[in-house]
Amino acid sequence: MAQPQKTPVAIIIGAGDATGGAIATRFALEGLTVVATRRQREALLPLVDTIEDQGGNIHAFGCDARDEDEMVKLFRYTEDQIGEIDAVISNIGANAKKEHGGILNPQHIANQYWQLYRQPRDCWTHELDLRPWVETF
Numbered sequence: 001m002a003q004p005q006k007t008p009v010a011i012i013i014g015a016g017d018a019t020g021g022a023i024a025t026r027f028a029l030e031g032l033t034v035v036a037t038r039r040q041r042e043a044l045l046p047l048v049d050t051i052e053d054q055g056g057n058i059h060a061f062g063c064d065a066r067d068e069d070e071m072v073k074l075f076r077y078t079e080d081q082i083g084e085i086d087a088v089i090s091n092i093g094a095n096a097k098k099e100h101g102g103i104l105n106p107q108h109i110a111n112q113y114w115q116l117y118r119q120p121r122d123c124w125t126h127e128l129d130l131r132p133w134v135e136t137f
Helices: 019-029 041-053 068-082 106-118
Strands: 005-013 033-038 057-062 083-090
Touching: 005 019, 005 068, 019 033, 019 041, 019 057, 019 083, 019 106, 033 041, 033 068, 041 057, 057 068, 068 083
Parallel strands: 005 033, 005 083, 033 057
Antiparallel strands: none
């Protein structure tokens, strides 16, 4: 059995080509070990190459977030083989087409997730509402 590492581990469920991939990249380049998931592991390989080429640490895990048994296997494998889980980000769901100005930049979303992760314990938020500038309230 591999010895789990001491580096903080982040699981990114739904590490696709946009937001999930940007979050995985941000966390990996900040020094966390990332366990990235998609239904098809092979679809993660370009993200793995990108992160590893920049010096980040990432593990690709193929699983379907709708399947409870697969999620249990993901978390057990991560804890037993990679290390203690410090953050979990669920980014599953379909993409929706929007008009100009209605789409949030994935890197900007990743930056906000990073800020949430790094927030000081004496100034804690439980809610973050990200919206495009064109949305009316």
